[in-house]
Each structure stands twice: as structure tokens, then as C-alpha cells.
Amino acid sequence: MTELGSYPPTTRCACTPPLLVDLVSSGTDTGLRVDVRLDGELDLATVDLVTDAFACLRDDRPELVVIDLSALRFVDARGLRAFDNIHRELLAVGGRLVLAMPSPHVARVLAVAELDPEISVWSRGG
Template structure:
């Protein structure tokens, strides 16, 4: 990772770190309709920085995520795949893991238990 950009809005901080195969995005705090914009911008930038790249969203620091945040992640995944890339989730915090389970979206996303596995890509599980 050779650069780092950070954005803060209210209760959410988002940093993005380019790496050889894509971008690592780290949201920290509470993701809801009032705080989603920085993550939306970071995911859009990741997708447009290198079409076909892999975006890893490190969810370890997400303390809360409502339906707005979930929809944002689902839409970003769809957009990444349309561009020949992918978006995966790593290290979901307990609240995020529960939300994925309750909504059934853990079947939609590739979810990795460790950041190393997510960065390694398919087969790295």
C-alpha cells in the first residue's frame, strides 16, 4: 500500500489504500443514511481507479450498519462486477456479521474472516 486517503463525516471515518490488485477500503464507526457519503465516494473512486480491480472492504471497524449501508455495499459490489472487478468483505464486526446473516446477504458477498485471506483473493479462504 503506497498511499492513504482518509475522510470523516460525523460518526464514520473512511480510508482507502491502493494495493497491487485493487483498493483496500476501511470504514470505521457507524454507517447509516447520515454518514454513508464518504464510503460511497471511496467505493466509487476504487471502482474507477482500476476497472477490473478487487475492492476489499475491511469491516472490522464498523460498529453499526443500517439498510442504507447494506444497500451501498450491494450496489458497489454490482457496479464492480459490471466493470469486470469485484468487491469482497473482510473481518465483519459481530454486528455486521449478524446483519449479513439476518438479511441473507452473506450468501451474496464473499466474506473473509481475515484481511490476509481477502487480499489473497479467491482460493485464499
């Protein structure tokens, strides 16, 4: 029997975090390009990682933000709303957002989502 306040040893899992956000910025002839790679699941529990990462870039006023979705396994309405908010903020400063290479599952979600039609989606097939 476990006494109150006594807990079994913690078991550490070798699994990956729910979402990894990797940013790489580079200068172009027209301004700053930022490539973002999302790996994992973008949902209520992880959306702040993306919005916080973008907030760090806000002052740099990137001309283009490309979000690589090839390793994103899941996205919910909060994640879609984050994409839409990033898009609107970029438009306000003359930038644009591209969602690139969505995984098959995410591509299906994007196809039925009501995102702003000005958000470019670069898919696997062309």
C-alpha cells in the same frame, strides 16, 4: 435569559466522527486492489462517505475491493444497499467485492441480510 440570536459558547467534543473511511490501493499481478477500512457507523447519515469514496475509484476499475469491517460498529439498510451497489458496479467491469472481518454485531446483520450471495465475506473464524 438568552436573547434571541445569542447562543451559548460551542462545546467541542473529543469524540471520533461517526465514520472514517480509509482507502489504500495497490497493484497486483491481475490489476488494482483497493483496501477500504471503515471505522464507526455506516447508516443514512454516513453512507455518502462510502459511496463518494468508491465513486473516486470507479475510473480506476479495481479488480478487487476489500472492505475491512472489523472496526465498523453499526450498519443499517442503507449501508447494506451501498455494499450491494458497489458489488454490482464491480461485477460490471470484471471486479469483485469482499467484506472482511466484520465485527460481531455487523456479522450478525450480514448473516440475516439478503445481500447478493456472490459477495464474499471473510470472517474471523475462517
